[in-house]
Amino acid sequence: MSAPVSRFEAPTEVEAAVALLAGEYGARVLAGGTDLLVQMRLGAGAPALFVDVKRIPRLSSVQLDSNGLKIGAAVSAAEIYENDSIRSLWPGLADATDLIGSTQIQGRATWSGNLCNASPAADSVPALIACNATAVIAGPKGERRVAVEEFTTGPGQTVLERGEFVVEFEVPAPAPHASDAYERLIPRTEMDIAVVGVGVAIELDDAGAVASARVVLGAVAPTAIRVPDAEAALAGSRLDDAALDAAAAASTAAANPIDDKRGTVAYRKKIAGVLTKRVAKTAYVRAQAR
Amino acid sequence: MAKIRVETTINGDAAEFLCAGHQSLLEVLRDDLGMTGTKEGCTTGDCGACSVVVDGRLVPSCLVLAAEAEGRAVDTIEGVADGQKLTPVQQQFLEHGALQCGICTPGFIVAAEKLLEKNPDPTEEEARYYLAGNLCRCTGYDKIIKAVLDAAAVMREEPA
Numbered sequence: 001m002s003a004p005v006s007r008f009e010a011p012t013e014v015e016a017a018v019a020l021l022a023g024e025y026g027a028r029v030l031a032g033g034t035d036l037l038v039q040m041r042l043g044a045g046a047p048a049l050f051v052d053v054k055r056i057p058r059l060s061s062v063q064l065d066s067n068g069l070k071i072g073a074a075v076s077a078a079e080i081y082e083n084d085s086i087r088s089l090w091p092g093l094a095d096a097t098d099l100i101g102s103t104q105i106q107g108r109a110t111w112s113g114n115l116c117n118a119s120p121a122a123d124s125v126p127a128l129i130a131c132n133a134t135a136v137i138a139g140p141k142g143e144r145r146v147a148v149e150e151f152t153t154g155p156g157q158t159v160l161e162r163g164e165f166v167v168e169f170e171v172p173a174p175a176p177h178a179s180d181a182y183e184r185l186i187p188r189t190e191m192d193i194a195v196v197g198v199g200v201a202i203e204l205d206d207a208g209a210v211a212s213a214r215v216v217l218g219a220v221a222p223t224a225i226r227v228p229d230a231e232a233a234l235a236g237s238r239l240d241d242a243a244l245d246a247a248a249a250a251s252t253a254a255a256n257p258i259d260d261k262r263g264t265v266a267y268r269k270k271i272a273g274v275l276t277k278r279v280a281k282t283a284y285v286r287a288q289a290r
Numbered sequence: 291m292a293k294i295r296v297e298t299t300i301n302g303d304a305a306e307f308l309c310a311g312h313q314s315l316l317e318v319l320r321d322d323l324g325m326t327g328t329k330e331g332c333t334t335g336d337c338g339a340c341s342v343v344v345d346g347r348l349v350p351s352c353l354v355l356a357a358e359a360e361g362r363a364v365d366t367i368e369g370v371a372d373g374q375k376l377t378p379v380q381q382q383f384l385e386h387g388a389l390q391c392g393i394c395t396p397g398f399i400v401a402a403e404k405l406l407e408k409n410p411d412p413t414e415e416e417a418r419y420y421l422a423g424n425l426c427r428c429t430g431y432d433k434i435i436k437a438v439l440d441a442a443a444v445m446r447e448e449p450a
Contacts, residue, residue, distance in 0.1 A: 006311035008294055008357040030355065037314070037353045038334045046312035052358060078347060102423020103401065105335050107349040190422035191336065 010052040014059075014138045014167055020051045022140045022163025027051055029165045031059075031074045032108035034101065035117040051165075059167055064089075068173035073112035073135075073166040077124075081106070090171060091286060092180030092199055092279075096127035099184060102191055112166040118152045119193075121219035125152070126199035127182040129216045129224055133171045139164030152223040178203035179286035181279045184218070185271050187262055194219040195263040198251070198275040202234070202283040210234050210284070215247065215276060220255035220268050227254045230276055239284050247280060248273030298359040300325070301369025309356040316340045318356035319366060327367035327396050331425070338424030341397040342366050348404045350423075367396035370403060378444040379403055382437040390428035398424045402438045410446055414439060 011017045021027045026048030028036055040046050053059050059074035064085050071080070077097045080086055087094040100109050100123050114124045115135065128148040135146050140163040148169075152158050160166075174180070180201035186192035197218030205211040215230040229250035237243035257268035293308040300323070309318050314333075319325045319342070328351055331339030335350040342351040343365040344358075370377055379402045382388070389395045398421065405412060405420045412420065417438050418431075426434060 008311035008355060010357070010360070030358075033353045033355065034335055034350075037355070040312070041333050050311055050355060050357075052355070054358070076347070101335065102338065103404075103420050104338055104341055104348055104350040104423045105353075107344075107347040108335075108353055190419060 006046045007049045008052065009049065010055045012055050012057070014056055017051055017053055017056060017165065018138055018140055018163055020049065021165060024049050025162075029053055029112075029116070031110040031113045032076060032105075033113075034105050034109045035113055035119075053165065056167075062086075066173060069169070069171040071111075071169050071171070073168055074110055076107055077101075077109040077111075078103070078106040080111070089174060090127075090131055090180055092182040092201065092283065093124070093127040093131050093133075093171070096123045096182035096184075096197070096199060099123045099182075111169055115148060115151055116158055116160065116166060118154070118156050118158050118223070120155050120222055120224070121194040121197065122224070123182070123184060123194060123197055123218065125224045126197050126216035126218040127180065128169070128171070128199075129226065130180050130182070130199035130201040130214045131171050131174075132201075132214065133169050135166045136168040136170060137164050138167045143167070145170070149224075149226065154222050174201075174290070175203045177205075177208075177287050177290055179283055179290055181282035181286060183275055183279050183282070185275060193262065196220055196255070196257075196268050196271040196275055197224075198272065198279045200276070200279045200283045202280065202287045204284075204287045208288065209236055209238050210243075213280070213283075215251065215280070217251060217255055217272050217276075220257035220272050222256075225254060225256075227251050227276070229254065234280060239281060244277045244280065248277050251276040294357045296357055296360045298361065299363045301365055302363075307356070311355070311357060313356045314352050315342065315344075315354040315356045315359055315364070316351040318359075319351065319364075325366055325368055329393050329396055331393065331397075336423070336425070337394075337397075338401060338421075339394055339397040341400045341424065343400060343404060348401055365400075367400055370399055377403065378441040379406065379438065382441040382444065383434075386433045386437040386440070388429065388433040388437040394424060394426040394428075398426070398434055398438075402441070405438070406442050406445060410442060412439070412442060417442075 028047040059072035184194040184197035230247040233246035252273040329339040331337035
């Protein structure tokens with residue numbers, strides 16, 4: 001390990017955490033630790049300072065009102081999935097969160113870690129983007145908001161600057177006839193990294209046709225990506241075959257994956273199309289039911 | 291560098307220890323507290339052998355820092371039985387022969403206890419998915435799952 005002994009601090013206020021993170025180059029945020037500690041073991045070495053943010057009350061809070069959800073960055077995936085209101089208002093986002101790792105990992109993993117680790121294959125990210133979520137960031141210059149869609153700039157890279165960390169997520173309340181869905185394809189049944197992940201949110205108009213859609217692909221580009229052409233293909237439709245085929249083709253075209261042991265470029269592009277159709281249908285049916 | 295002093299509760303008893311910032315709860319349980327029931331299988335949170343419960347939540351102790359245990363309640367395999375009285379999960383593991391080398395067993399038992407606390411009547415599929423983070427290299431899982439489902443039936447006071 002590069003730092004044989006790490007220090008550990010557990011501040012109870014955001015400002016104190018910012019000061020610790022800004023004050024030391026080797027300081028790292030500890031939320032669930034399910035990426036940080038693994039990377040430590042696999043060669044990155046122990047950080048000089050762990051800043052455990054889980055004792056800051058704001059980071060554990062869950063507030064739901066007519067505007068939507070305001071949720072602390074350190075709330076665990078397990079707690080998110082157990083929340084009946086979150087599951088009913090954002091079922092796709094809840095499903096995506098529940099897919100991360102195992103039951104044990106879920107007891108620790110967080111949206112903020114999933115986002116800040118910035119793996120192209122992160123499961124909660126396409127769903128957060130489909131739901132138009134915003135990350136609230138605290139730092140030395142104060143707080144700022146960044147749409148999750150703009151947060152990741154490349155594999156392992158985010159817009160966070162020195163001393164900054166995510167304190168909350170805001171997810172706007174869905175419109176009356178709107179819902180979302182997320183599915184991924186993995187080689188195994190469970191406990192794997194997405195070969196392709198697709199998150200779709202659909203809002204219906206008063207006549208029951210698609211008023212708007214957000215289609216987001218994960219694991220097929222350096223970051224999660226929206227597919228505007230798929231969204232346009234679905235808009236105004238009732239998810240007839242022509243609209244779905246066009247959306248699938250748009251996702252296949254937009255996907256820009258790599259070849260690796262989990263899948264080839266051609267396979268991932270094809271599956272991006274297949275899942276787009278499947279996930280769009282699920283979101284549509286859920287939107288109709290609301 | 292000064293060590294961190296942690297005061298915590300383990301299996302209901304007050305406990306305290308000194309640790310370095312980077313040490314995992316798993317390391318401290320096994321190496322410093324001599325509680326070797328919890329096992330190290332992978333150190334990357336994939337195998338479930340290190341499963342413990344912290345503040346009522348099932349977690350991989352290899353991915354919890356020991357310092358995080360301050361003021362929290364930790365429950366390990368050593369606290370599952372009540373003295374010599376085994377739980378239905380433990381009893382069914384014995385009756386079904388649901389182990390060979392036994393290294394995965396503590397993790398499975400801790401996880402299964404938590405499963406049945408949350409869901410007293412799981413389907414086989416629900417049990418398998420809940421326990422997907424517990425890996426076994428010996429048994430092929432069949433007897434483990436049967437033991438868990440039979441323990442659930444016993445706990446519901448139905449015939450196994």
